[in-house]
Amino acid sequence: MRVAVVGAGPAGLSFASRFGDADVYEEHHEVGLPRHCTSLVGGGAARRAQLPNGVVLNQYRELLITDLQGHSIRFKLRDPVLLLDRPGLEQKLAEGVPRIHLGRKVVDIRGGYIHTADGSRRGPYDYIVVAEGAARRISRAYGHVVRLPGLQIDVRSDVGLHGITVVYNQRLSRAYFAWIVELDRGLYRVGLADLCCTVEKLNKLVKLVGGRPAGKPFGGGVLAGPPLRRLVEGRAVLVGDAAGLVKPLSGGGIALAVKSGRLAAEALAEGRPEGYEESTAALRLRLRAAFAAFRALYGWRLVDRLLRLLDGGEYVAVDYDDHVKTLAVAALLDRRSLKAGVELLRYLASNRYALHLI
DSSP: OOEEEEOOSHHHHHHHHHHOOOEEEESSSSTTOSOOSOOEEEHHHHHHTTOOGGGEEEEEEEEEEEOSSSOEEEEEEEEEEEEEOHHHHHHHHHTTOSOEEETOOEEEEETTEEEETTSOEEOOOSEEEEOOGGGOTTGGGGOOOEEEEEEEEEEEOOOOOOSEEEEOOTTTOSSSOEEEEEEETTEEEEEEEOSSOHHHHHHHHHHHTTOEESSOOEEEEEEEEOOOSOSEETTEEEOGGGGTOSOTTTOOOHHHHHHHHHHHHHHHHTTOTHHHHHHTHHHHHHHHHHHHHHIIIIISOHHHHHHHHTTTOEEEESOTTOHHHHHHHHHHTSTTHHHHHHHHHHHHHHOGGGGGGO
């Protein structure tokens, strides 16, 4: 069986290293670069995905949610969130992949053939694994996934925040949120995702924290789901971000990329590509439920109301990798959650489309 992989990110490399005999095409000239994401992953998800300990740079047990205007909620993380060396992770995964074609940008896949930007055609392949990440130039033809422009930068600051800070402030992001992650004492990674004007808004965020740039801005698309209903279409197999396998409330997808790549490889190795869809069915259902919560919290900006309603609350994040479960448990432990429930019911009653997302 001949198999090609489009993209040498966590999903594509996880597939290729598990499958063992595939041609990997990567548009950039070095695995792991340029950087795209904040590189946070839940400790539980990292263990389940068997991510190597050597790529963990830091870990966090505190999460602050704030609007930077006096309202805040604090979470103690039962399982730490890990900051990964993302380039190091991809380079580690690449060690088990024999054939990676660097500098080969795939622009189309047709009839089992790979078409690259230099005009060449390669194949035929029995299956083409689309693992192009958040770019979704090819995978968009297989279904819609919400994609927001994201931008971030490392800065030095005396702002005094610890752990991970999530900022819900419509002046910084109307469609999603901003973040401030403590990398080291006095060193932070600040960023945001929104529908537009990310450069202007990032500059505003840097000023708010009194930041002094410690590097160049970097970023890319931040995906919020939903997962595609079909992951196998003809000869195309979609994994990771390309398949919309991301956590809608945070945009995180590293562990899901690794997991989906391995599951797809196992299914193809057994000659049952449909087994990949079967093995991810429950996961995709959970992600669709989270996407409905995303629509309620961000689309209707229910998150702003909840932040004011639960201001000053301190909770335990029972499962960082399952945001819906964590929010539900936190709400049930606070008497004020009744009002929050009423707000959610009002949203669902006024927008029946939200129920069709699950």
